[in-house]
Amino acid sequence: MVSRASDILEMIFERATSSSIFINREVLRPDYIPDELPHREEQIARLGSILAPALQGARPSNVFIYGLTGTGKTAVTKFVLKKLKQKALQLGVNVISCYVNVRQDDTTYRVILRLSECLGLRLPFTGLSTAEAYRRFIEALDAKSAIFISVLDEIDFLVRKQGDELLYRLTRGNEELAHSKITVVGITNDIKLVENLDPRVRSSLGEVEIVFPPYNAVQLEDILRQRAKLAFRPGVLGEGVIQLCAALAAREHGDARRALDLLRVAGEIAEREGSSKVLLEHVYKARMEIERDRVSEVVQTLPLHGKLILYSILSITRGQGSATTGEVYNYYRALCRRLGIESVTQRRASDIISELDMLGVINARIVSRGRYGKTRIISLAAPYEAIEAALLEDPRIRLLALPRH
DNA sequence: CGTCCACAGGAATGACGGGCGG
DNA sequence: CCGCCCGTCATTCCTGTGGACG
Numbered sequence: 244m245v246s247r248a249s250d251i252l253e254m255i256f257e258r259a260t261s262s263s264i265f266i267n268r269e270v271l272r273p274d275y276i277p278d279e280l281p282h283r284e285e286q287i288a289r290l291g292s293i294l295a296p297a298l299q300g301a302r303p304s305n306v307f308i309y310g311l312t313g314t315g316k317t318a319v320t321k322f323v324l325k326k327l328k329q330k331a332l333q334l335g336v337n338v339i340s341c342y343v344n345v346r347q348d349d350t351t352y353r354v355i356l357r358l359s360e361c362l363g364l365r366l367p368f369t370g371l372s373t374a375e376a377y378r379r380f381i382e383a384l385d386a387k388s389a390i391f392i393s394v395l396d397e398i399d400f401l402v403r404k405q406g407d408e409l410l411y412r413l414t415r416g417n418e419e420l421a422h423s424k425i426t427v428v429g430i431t432n433d434i435k436l437v438e439n440l441d442p443r444v445r446s447s448l449g450e451v452e453i454v455f456p457p458y459n460a461v462q463l464e465d466i467l468r469q470r471a472k473l474a475f476r477p478g479v480l481g482e483g484v485i486q487l488c489a490a491l492a493a494r495e496h497g498d499a500r501r502a503l504d505l506l507r508v509a510g511e512i513a514e515r516e517g518s519s520k521v522l523l524e525h526v527y528k529a530r531m532e533i534e535r536d537r538v539s540e541v542v543q544t545l546p547l548h549g550k551l552i553l554y555s556i557l558s559i560t561r562g563q564g565s566a567t568t569g570e571v572y573n574y575y576r577a578l579c580r581r582l583g584i585e586s587v588t589q590r591r592a593s594d595i596i597s598e599l600d601m602l603g604v605i606n607a608r609i610v611s612r613g614r615y616g617k618t619r620i621i622s623l624a625a626p627y628e629a630i631e632a633a634l635l636e637d638p639r640i641r642l643l644a645l646p647r648h
Numbered sequence: 649c650g651t652c653c654a655c656a657g658g659a660a661t662g663a664c665g666g667g668c669g670g
Numbered sequence: 671c672c673g674c675c676c677g678t679c680a681t682t683c684c685t686g687t688g689g690a691c692g
Contacts, residue, residue: 352676367668372675546679568655591680593656609656613690616654 264514270473271507273500276321282462283315290323297338297390302424305448310455311432313498337389345401351409388422399433407444414447457497463489481522505529538625541602542633548587551578552595567618
């Protein structure tokens with residue numbers, strides 16, 4: 244029963260290249276754009292008819308798209324854009340589209356950089372002033388004599404961080420352009436965002452609005468079934484697997500991305516375990532694994548003080564279930580003293596707690612306790628073990644954990 | 649019914665490392 | 671190489687506020 248190292252590797256590689264579960268797992272990934280988008284026919288038609296004037300060289304209206312995460316906003320937009328560009332090519336119309344995810348490029352400057360890239364204009368990562376970058380972008384765009392459709396996905400991130408300056412300038416960019424025209428498609432999952440916009444931006448960006456309602460469990464099943472056909476070998480999906488993925492995701496406001504993730508990871512786990520079928524237990528394991536990975540990634544990229552504050556929250560909530568800002572801050576100060584480092588101010592700590600809340604590792608709810616002041620009630624938004632494990636990967640946190648007994 | 653707690657969170661500012669144009 | 675600009679993390683100073691208590 245001796246297996247040599249090369250045999251083992253051979254097996255691993257063999258398994259990696261020929262899956263007993265998947266035909267093509269890529270179709271389950273969030274960035275895959277299918278040819279069919281079930282239950283989004285209406286939105287496709289609307290966006291299509293809004294953008295269609297581009298094919299006659301006219302400027303389409305600006306569009307504002309709302310919908311929660313995983314409701315198909317991005318997929319529909321990319322899909323329509325792809326078809327539009329194909330058509331434009333046939334007709335010989337110069338339509339340039341540019342998709343920017345503003346969560347990844349969350350500064351005005353980086354967005355301009357991305358937009359410029361779509362024109363084939365290379366700008367330095369840094370060094371230029373934003374105004375200069377914008378000027379060059381407009382100049383290059385005008386030289387193209389094109390209809391430029393810029394899609395800004397998750398614009399709430401940009402607006403929160405930098406305000407609506409860029410939006411304003413882009414929607415007004417047409418006044419600076421002699422030969423080109425620019426259309427802005429803004430995508431957001433934060434409906435409240437609109438209220439924070441400059442009224443001028445709101446009216447120009449909201450020329451047309453499209454709403455993406457969440458999927459219900461039945462619709463999610465349709466989506467999953469359609470992708471599963473392409474992704475899995477026939478017959479490997481166990482009874483109720485698709486229904487379970489759909490049900491779990493439906494609970495989270497009908498998030499199709501969540502549902503697809505569950506299905507894909509469940510398949511991967513089944514494969515890893517050498518199972519010939521994907522079973523319900525694999526879906527449950529997938530749910531845990533996804534959560535663990537998410538937490539781990541978020542926590543690892545946290546700066547030291549963020550980790551220390553999270554560690555404080557962890558310690559306090561273990562005892563009493565929830566914590567207040569003041570409790571956390573005191574605990575955190577004590578940790579800093581033990582480590583011999585300086586603590587940040589409470590003002591900053593308050594911001595860090597908000598950030599942790601936005602990242603989804605904790606829940607922080609503002610409550611007023613009357614006579615006893617206003618504070619945040621903080622609890623964990625992820626399993627204790629997952630957060631603890633992720634924190635302990637940092638040696639500086641381990642330093643704090645070890646002397647405890 | 650007004651006070652006043654324990655913070656929330658806005659605004660201005662700065663230190664710092666990184667990176668480009670000239 | 672310098673000067674300028676960037677993003678990030680942080681500080682200081684500040685005004686705002688829901689509701690239990692007196």
